[in-house]
Amino acid sequence: MTALLQLQGVHTHIGAYHILHGVDLEVPEGEVTMLLGRNGAGKSTTLRTIMGLWRASQGRIDFKGRPLQTLHTPEIAQAGIGYVPETMGIFSDLTVRENLLLAARQARRAEDIDTRRLEWTFGFFPALKKFWLFPAGKLSGGQKQMLAIARAIVEPRALLLIDEPSKGLAPSIVNNLIAALRELKAQSSTILLVEQNFQMAKALGDSVAVMDDGRVVHRGRMAELADDEGLQQRLLGLSLGVHQ
């Protein structure tokens, strides 16, 4: 399968700190690639570097064969990459409708949003339809996460970068989220998903990259990692079985 996104020897510095030490990563088209690793391994920094929120100080980031590392964040988003940050990035004072209107760049008014696409999005997250005119800041944590993902898909995007969507959510909400992301996956969406929840990783991942100390230390198929407890212990310091 061809790589939609490719990182080669990417380094990132934040002030005096050297965070990424030459990340090599491939995200195959039409697959869900899990980016795993301990806290502080550099997973979120990798997503932020792809989005141009932190500049790569060295290395190459190619998206559909086009270099991204010299582009600014808006140009990277316009190239077809949707980003859901760890903080969700919801505009709390705006309504659900206004949040989605901002995500639909082509629409000047809510009435201009492609209705079929909107209904398709509501199909994954029905609560958003119910709370259409509600301030986003008043939604529950799970609903906010749904809004954050809906915002990334309300217009077609070639690639989704999603950072720890299950963080802080109750298990039942996580199961709903897994179901929604499974649906997205079934539509051949390409997703790079950072996750600490191994149940979610196993349920969704096709391929996997494991990071440690700012580098990718393992790349392979998710199923292989899920079946190899020794590899899990070595790479992640724990077993997937324990978390199921």
Add this chain to the structure above:
Amino acid sequence: MNTTTMPAAAASAIPKARFDVKPLALLAALALLALPLIGSPSTWITLTVAGLAMGLIVFIIASGLTLVFGLMDVLNFGHGVFIATGAFVATSVMAGMAGWTMSPQLLPNLGAIFVAMLAAMLVAGAIGFAFERVIVRPVYGQHLKQILITMGGMIVGEEIIKVIWGPQQIPLPLPESLRGAFLFGDAAIEKYRVLAVVVGLVVFAVMLWVLGRTKVGLLVRAGVQDREMVESLGYRIERLFTGVFVVGSALAGLGGVLWGLYQQSVVPQIGAQVNILIFIVIIIGGLGSTLGCFVGALMVGLLANYAGFLAPKVALFSNIGLMVAVLLWRPQGLYPVTNR
């Protein structure tokens, strides 16, 4: 394909978030509390209209600054130079239109003020564009440098004004038909203050419409909350920054015209004189909040007039006292902007 009526219909069944009326109630309470203290209803009406006029002029000046502060996280201590520019441009324009300002008819008088406002906004907006590009842009994200360089910019701006218009005080008299007052019984309401109230309310209404009903306004409101996310959605926020800065500068220029006419004279330090006042207003209102800025400015205007009448010595620090009281009640201001 392009209609989204269903979500709106579904949403009508759910409760909407309540509008926070407490700051508005506080504003009304402040005005009503002053009535028994002042004693005379006619004096109270005169002071209240004067306070509203002053508050709305301060709002016009401060509204641009609060957006610049909220959206761009820029501490622009040079905002005063746009106020001074607007006021001085008005002196030249109105001197050049003496035929209209001296006319006893209202229409030519209003025409002269309108042209002066337009010229002041254009000049202040153009200077704001250059100020953002040359002075502010290199120091984004560096608060200490922002304070130093924007204050430096204001000092340089004031000196340039002295070179162009001279260091002396220049009179800015009101046009003929705007002098004097309307009399309602014993209450005297200055004609110019009515004009200031009308202009202030029009600016407030336009700002509410732009911020609430247009996509640009939506982007500004979103940018005040989370600039990074706006960029991640594919919008170039630098252009928005420049646009907001230019509009903020133009509004300061407009406010400068109104403030100059309010005082009927201008000095190069006119901007620096109101700088503290507008910072108090945007802090009271909640950084980045237009509604907060509006309510805060009215509170400041009313309190300054009431205190000036009841206890002139207290008036000197009444606004500082108001800010302390509001921040003890709501540390983030009257209408805090989330995510900041």
